[in-house]
Amino acid sequence: MRLRSFTVFEPPTEVYSTQHQYPNNRTSAMNRKLRMGMVGGGKDAFIGSIHRLAANMDGLVEIVSGALSINPEIAKESGKALFLAEDRTYLTYEEMMEKESRLPADKRIDFVTIVTPNFAHFAPAMLALEKGFHVVIEKPITFTLDEARQLKKKVDETGLILCLTHTYSGYPMVRQARAMVREGALGKIRKIVVEYPQGWLSKLSEREGNAQAAWRTDPKKSGKAGSMGDIGTHAAHLAEFISGLKITHLCADLNILVAGRALDDDGNVLLKFDNGAAGVLIASQVAAGEENALRIKIYGENGGLEWAQMEPNTLIAKTCGYQWFFALGSYFQRTHTGWTPRGLFGSLR
Numbered sequence: 177m178r179l180r181s182f183t184v185f186e187p188p189t190e191v192y193s194t195q196h197q198y199p200n201n202r203t204s205a206m207n208r209k210l211r212m213g214m215v216g217g218g219k220d221a222f223i224g225s226i227h228r229l230a231a232n233m234d235g236l237v238e239i240v241s242g243a244l245s246i247n248p249e250i251a252k253e254s255g256k257a258l259f260l261a262e263d264r265t266y267l268t269y270e271e272m273m274e275k276e277s278r279l280p281a282d283k284r285i286d287f288v289t290i291v292t293p294n295f296a297h298f299a300p301a302m303l304a305l306e307k308g309f310h311v312v313i314e315k316p317i318t319f320t321l322d323e324a325r326q327l328k329k330k331v332d333e334t335g336l337i338l339c340l341t342h343t344y345s346g347y348p349m350v351r352q353a354r355a356m357v358r359e360g361a362l363g364k365i366r367k368i369v370v371e372y373p374q375g376w377l378s379k380l381s382e383r384e385g386n387a388q389a390a391w392r393t394d395p396k397k398s399g400k401a402g403s404m405g406d407i408g409t410h411a412a413h414l415a416e417f418i419s420g421l422k423i424t425h426l427c428a429d430l431n432i433l434v435a436g437r438a439l440d441d442d443g444n445v446l447l448k449f450d451n452g453a454a455g456v457l458i459a460s461q462v463a464a465g466e467e468n469a470l471r472i473k474i475y476g477e478n479g480g481l482e483w484a485q486m487e488p489n490t491l492i493a494k495t496c497g498y499q500w501f502f503a504l505g506s507y508f509q510r511t512h513t514g515w516t517p518r519g520l521f522g523s524l525r
């Protein structure tokens with residue numbers, strides 16, 4: 177049996193253009209870079225610098241202001257390190273939203289990126305929307321479902337954009353997988369196996385000064401979920417994103433495997449999807465020795481796909497007796513300003 181025919185995914189160029197269609201059908205053509213303000217992401221932080229790297233990739237965004245740390249000294253130092261103007265290096269996000277909103281339209285920020293721990297997502301996001309700024313927010317969107325609903329209501333009222341960053345859906349080979357599933361190359365999806373093992377919480381590093389571990393293992397800062405919220409949500413999102421299906425039922429076994437923790441550091445979940453497909457999701461931060469080994473396998477009537485974040489430019493397509501390896505090729509126009517290097521795919525065509 178062979179996989180049904182499929183085409184190579186090509187991102188719609190408008191996704192990467194500076195043309196944006198607002199909900200009220202107004203189209204805005206930008207002739208300048210977007211101005212970003214950042215909350216969190218100072219020298220004391222992990223993911224903020226990755227956001228800045230990503231924002232720089234297409235040369236269309238510049239960071240112009242920030243409330244970069246909960247610690248005022250670090251906030252100032254971080255602003256200096258990024259060459260932010262002194263009067264736009266703020267000590268609190270409240271000050272940032274207030275002062276930025278009073279700047280002339282051709283100077284103030286266009287959007288805010290929020291890269292604080294989970295408990296500090298909602299308040300700056302809501303304030304940013306109230307002050308008229310679009311928002312990019314790290315996952316998980318908020319601390320509680322009720323807060324998320326309040327943000328949704330505000331987004332609906334204002335017509336502003338709120339983006340939630342599930343990083344892994346951006347990989348070209350993940351987009352390719354989704355496009356193949358959408359056009360039916362695998363047939364009806366029957367089974368999804370997704371695993372996200374990390375090993376960095378194998379010891380009680382939260383007691384040894386690891387700031388990232390400290391808030392992630394504290395229910396008052398992380399929320400109800402530990403590892404399942406921190407990385408299980410990525411796995412669940414990836415399964416839904418590639419398959420186009422929705423998880424409707426689950427049965428979860430959450431574990432605290434390192435004694436002394438208050439939140440899960442490991443979990444196994446059985447899944448049911450809205451087309452009847454079955455799935456398994458494993459998330460663990462105590463899989464000693466693992467780095468960031470997110471991997472998904474998705475099977476339909478005609479064949480399967482496999483993708484792993486540690487080898488992101490390769491997508492394996494399988495059917496009984498055959499395997500194809502797709503690699504990032506010249507068809508993946510990543511931005512409107514550049515192309516990814518020519519890869520294996522070109523030679524397979």
Ligand SMILES: NC(=O)c1ccc[n+]([C@@H]2O[C@H](COP(=O)([O-])OP(=O)(O)OC[C@H]3O[C@@H](n4cnc5c(N)ncnc54)[C@H](O)[C@@H]3O)[C@@H](O)[C@H]2O)c1
Pocket residue numbers: 215216217218219220221222223224243244245246247268269291292293294296314315316341342343387388391406
């Ligand atoms: N999408 C992903 O792959 C991914 C990866 C890592 C982290 N995250 C998410 O990003 C967020 C941050 O995680 P991290 O590991 O970078 O945390 P971190 O502890 O390394 O950094 C948090 C930053 O926020 C600052 N901060 C805290 N409260 C603040 C406040 N009220 N005002 C201004 N700054 C404040 C801290 O000073 C620090 O600079 C979390 O929600 C996490 O779930 C997502």
